[in-house]
Amino acid sequence: MKKKYNFESRFKLANTASILLVIGSLLLIFFKGLNFGIDFKGGTLIELRVDSSNVGISDVRSSFSNMNLGDINVKEFGKKGDYLIKFEKKTFNGDSNIRTIKENVKNTLQAEVNFRRVENVGPKVSEELLSSGLLAISLALGAMLFYIWVRFEWQFSVGSILAIFHDVLITIGLFSLLSLEINLSIVAAVLTIVGYSMNDTVVIYDRIRENLSKFSSVKIGEISNISINETLSRTIITSLTTLLALTSIFVLGGEILRGFALAMIIGVIIGTYSSIFVASPILKYFNVSFKTIAKEKENL
Amino acid sequence: MLNFSKTKILSIYLIFLFVSIFSISNFFDLNKIFFNKKINLGLDLQGGSYLLLEVDSSSIEKRRLQSKVVPLKKKLNDSSIEFKNFIISEKNIKFNLQKKDLEKFEIFFEDRKGNDINNYLDQYNSFELEHKIVNNQINIYLSKYGVIKLRTAAVDQSIEIVRRRIDEIGTKEPSILKRGSSRILVELPGVKDPERIKELLGKTAELSFRLITEEAGEFGSEKFLLQGTQEEITASKRIILSGENLIDAQPKYDNFNNEPIVAFSLDRLGSQRFGRTTSKNIGKRIAIILDNEAISAPVIRDAITGGNGTISGNFTFQGATDLALLLRSGALPTPLTVVEERTVGPDLGKDSIEAGVVSLIVGFLLVIVFMIFKYRSFGVIANFSLISNLLMLVGILTLLEATLTLPGIAGIILTVGMAVDANVLIFERIKEELAKENSNIQAFDLGFKRSIVTILDANITTLIASVILFIFGSGPVKGFAVTLSIGLITTLFSAYFISRHLTSMVVFKNKEKKITI
Numbered sequence: 018m019k020k021k022y023n024f025e026s027r028f029k030l031a032n033t034a035s036i037l038l039v040i041g042s043l044l045l046i047f048f049k050g051l052n053f054g055i056d057f058k059g060g061t062l063i064e065l066r067v068d069s070s071n072v073g074i075s076d077v078r079s080s081f082s083n084m085n086l087g088d089i090n091v092k093e094f095g096k097k098g099d100y101l102i103k104f105e106k107k108t109f110n111g112d113s114n115i116r117t118i119k120e121n122v123k124n125t126l127q128a129e130v131n132f133r134r135v136e137n138v139g140p141k142v143s144e145e146l147l148s149s150g151l152l153a154i155s156l157a158l159g160a161m162l163f164y165i166w167v168r169f170e171w172q173f174s175v176g177s178i179l180a181i182f183h184d185v186l187i188t189i190g191l192f193s194l195l196s197l198e199i200n201l202s203i204v205a206a207v208l209t210i211v212g213y214s215m216n217d218t219v220v221i222y223d224r225i226r227e228n229l230s231k232f233s234s235v236k237i238g239e240i241s242n243i244s245i246n247e248t249l250s251r252t253i254i255t256s257l258t259t260l261l262a263l264t265s266i267f268v269l270g271g272e273i274l275r276g277f278a279l280a281m282i283i284g285v286i287i288g289t290y291s292s293i294f295v296a297s298p299i300l301k302y303f304n305v306s307f308k309t310i311a312k313e314k315e316n317l
Numbered sequence: 318m319l320n321f322s323k324t325k326i327l328s329i330y331l332i333f334l335f336v337s338i339f340s341i342s343n344f345f346d347l348n349k350i351f352f353n354k355k356i357n358l359g360l361d362l363q364g365g366s367y368l369l370l371e372v373d374s375s376s377i378e379k380r381r382l383q384s385k386v387v388p389l390k391k392k393l394n395d396s397s398i399e400f401k402n403f404i405i406s407e408k409n410i411k412f413n414l415q416k417k418d419l420e421k422f423e424i425f426f427e428d429r430k431g432n433d434i435n436n437y438l439d440q441y442n443s444f445e446l447e448h449k450i451v452n453n454q455i456n457i458y459l460s461k462y463g464v465i466k467l468r469t470a471a472v473d474q475s476i477e478i479v480r481r482r483i484d485e486i487g488t489k490e491p492s493i494l495k496r497g498s499s500r501i502l503v504e505l506p507g508v509k510d511p512e513r514i515k516e517l518l519g520k521t522a523e524l525s526f527r528l529i530t531e532e533a534g535e536f537g538s539e540k541f542l543l544q545g546t547q548e549e550i551t552a553s554k555r556i557i558l559s560g561e562n563l564i565d566a567q568p569k570y571d572n573f574n575n576e577p578i579v580a581f582s583l584d585r586l587g588s589q590r591f592g593r594t595t596s597k598n599i600g601k602r603i604a605i606i607l608d609n610e611a612i613s614a615p616v617i618r619d620a621i622t623g624g625n626g627t628i629s630g631n632f633t634f635q636g637a638t639d640l641a642l643l644l645r646s647g648a649l650p651t652p653l654t655v656v657e658e659r660t661v662g663p664d665l666g667k668d669s670i671e672a673g674v675v676s677l678i679v680g681f682l683l684v685i686v687f688m689i690f691k692y693r694s695f696g697v698i699a700n701f702s703l704i705s706n707l708l709m710l711v712g713i714l715t716l717l718e719a720t721l722t723l724p725g726i727a728g729i730i731l732t733v734g735m736a737v738d739a740n741v742l743i744f745e746r747i748k749e750e751l752a753k754e755n756s757n758i759q760a761f762d763l764g765f766k767r768s769i770v771t772i773l774d775a776n777i778t779t780l781i782a783s784v785i786l787f788i789f790g791s792g793p794v795k796g797f798a799v800t801l802s803i804g805l806i807t808t809l810f811s812a813y814f815i816s817r818h819l820t821s822m823v824v825f826k827n828k829e830k831k832i833t834i
Contacts, residue, residue: 108654
């Protein structure tokens with residue numbers, strides 16, 4: 018047998034850290050808030066490329082500022098000369114439309130401007146996107162919990178949901194801390210994190226269930242420890258390969274996929290941690306034993 | 318677990334071949350030899366414009382309610398019911414009745430057969446209108462289903478008109494779909510600047526020809542400011558001709574002053590009516606009203622009986638072309654507003670797809686190298702299974718004519734992760750069993766048996782989540798869910814059948830030797 022690590026003895030310390038991190042994330046989310054993109058806030062986004070070396074970020078900003086567009090946010094986006102401009106204005110009517118904005122910008126900058134992307138989300142749609150995103154996440158969570166409850170026992174369901182909340186809250190907390198933008202593709206990333214974390218937790222839970230029936234007299238804490246150790250090499254290899262693929266998107270996938278990849282990288286690390294240090298201790302606190310799963314075995 | 322019959326092996330690889338063969342057309346141009354479908358690229362990858370339009374049905378509801386006023390008053394008079402304080406507002410018609418007439422009113426108002434005021438909608442088991450009585454005051458308004466019926470009709474009609482207008486502009490492969498109860502989704506691949514299309518879709522293009530009169534007459538009159546002048550004109554509300562009577566409209570240059578004009582031809586009914594009106598009113602002026610704006614008001618010099626005419630109004634040639642297009646394609650029942658717009662230029666799309674594909678290939682190669690490094694010959698099996706997995710995934714996406722978006726590429730990358738995980742689970746489990754068992758075959762058999770439970774649990778949980786995302790998610794979430802869902806299914810297939818079969822071949826060959834993973 019390979020070297021055995023004592024994870025059980027670290028449960029308390031890890032849980033304290035997790036609780037602090039979750040509280041910290043909640044505080045950040047409530048007080049610092051989230052940087053919602055136009056998908057959820059409504060507004061307009063323009064990505065442009067200027068073919069001139071004497072146009073700087075301040076020129077781009079001032080070319081938009083005299084048009085009454087509300088709060089304007091300009092940043093460099095990837096290559097030199099690429100800018101991403103976001104402004105509050107959500108609806109256009111009459112003479113003020115995207116075409117006039119484009120013409121004004123071209124005239125003030127006195128340079129060739131390539132409008133690579135224009136997105137405009139009205140107030141009604143942004144609300145709907147947010148609520149449908151939340152609905153999709155909640156339903157997906159609910160369905161997964163139901164599956165775990167059917168396949169395992171309710172204690173496992175609770176354990177996996179706590180692990181997932183832990184992962185999602187800390188990821189969103191980090192986004193708040195770093196003021197990274199939350200848009201529709203981040204919702205997709207959060208969902209992937211949920212899937213990944215659940216996958217990881219299921220692998221360990223599967224082993225715990227197997228070992229519970231194998232060593233019916235051993236306490237759950239020790240069972241968890243054995244199971245985590247037995248699956249450890251798999252956990253590491255899978256996390257490594259997934260991180261390899263994600264790093265490749267983060268570095269090479271272009272500006273638009275970068276936020277997605279970053280959320281996923283954070284999520285994979287936290288998700289791997291949580292299956293070991295959140296999902297497993299919870300079974301211990303519930304005092305899950307051979308008897309808990311015996312009922313199910315009879316039915317099989 | 319390791320025994321495969323010949324038919325089983327044959328059917329596994331036949332399924333694999335059948336599914337993955339459809340992926341070929343994405344890599345090579347087959348010139349329609351056998352199959353020429355390709356995965357559709359989303360607008361974010363190929364460039365194009367996405368417009369979400371909203372049909373505002375409140376004006377139609379108002380108009381519908383107003384159309385009830387004349388027949389209702391007539392019916393009340395015919396039934397000798399006295400009414401007072403008749404008020405029409407945006408959403409209600411209100412009037413007072415005497416107590417004795419209330420029942421009489423309700424009998425005709427809620428008559429299910431031959432009721433030409435309050436239609437009975439069979440498909441909803443409901444009337445078009447509902448009413449309340451408070452202190453002898455009747456309050457009539459559209460019922461829930463009455464509104465639904467109007468709205469559905471308005472959206473369906475709008476889709477038809479939108480399609481005609483976009484076809485006239487001539488963009489390639491537009492997709493026009495109904496979204497929810499009051500929205501229309503328009504996707505225009507390759508369109509870089511949707512402003513002109515937005516302008517054309519934003520106009521209802523309701524055209525009417527009316528006589529200019531001084532006296533109000535029985536229909537009443539309205540005041541307009543004549544476009545391009547300061548002149549105020551009073552036009553009768555009586556419509557001589559409307560856009561519906563037009564069968565064609567084309568932009569032309571005027572023979573005399575070379576100004577752009579729109580020449581139109583009328584249908585039979587329209588020509589008769591136009592001929593009659595113009596011959597009776599020579600010397601008077603006729604107002605041409607488009608979307609509540611008077612665009613011109615020429616003097617009638619001769620009777621126009623041929624059914625052809627022109628509209629002039631200080632147009633540019635582009636303006637005349639657009640107006641002709643709008644008139645040809647018909648009027649929208651109500652204005653459309655753009656509530657969401659996303660346009661990606663072709664070069665950004667190209668950049669995105671290049672970056673996406675490069676990152677996919679690099680990520681994939683990293684994983685392949687890592688697996689060979691870690692598992693040697695079994696790594697080769699895992700990689701073969703991984704490649705066949707991706708080929709099947711692309712094949713199914715092609716067969717379903719699915720749309721590949723940027724988040725979809727991310728879904729494929731996650732599939733790679735899940736597929737590797739399946740193989741890692743199997744190998745690690747076998748390793749454990751090899752340490753305990755003496756017989757190789759026994760160890761492999763147990764390893765597969767036990768790991769497959771975990772693989773199923775893990776993939777099914779993720780699959781459930783991604784199917785739900787596909788159903789309830791929108792936009793990028795959906796694109797992600799499509800590739801992930803299909804990817805999870807192909808992962809299960811390739812891990813359960815292909816990896817298992819290849820491993821069994823290696824194991825049977827090396828029955829007696831010591832196998833290390």
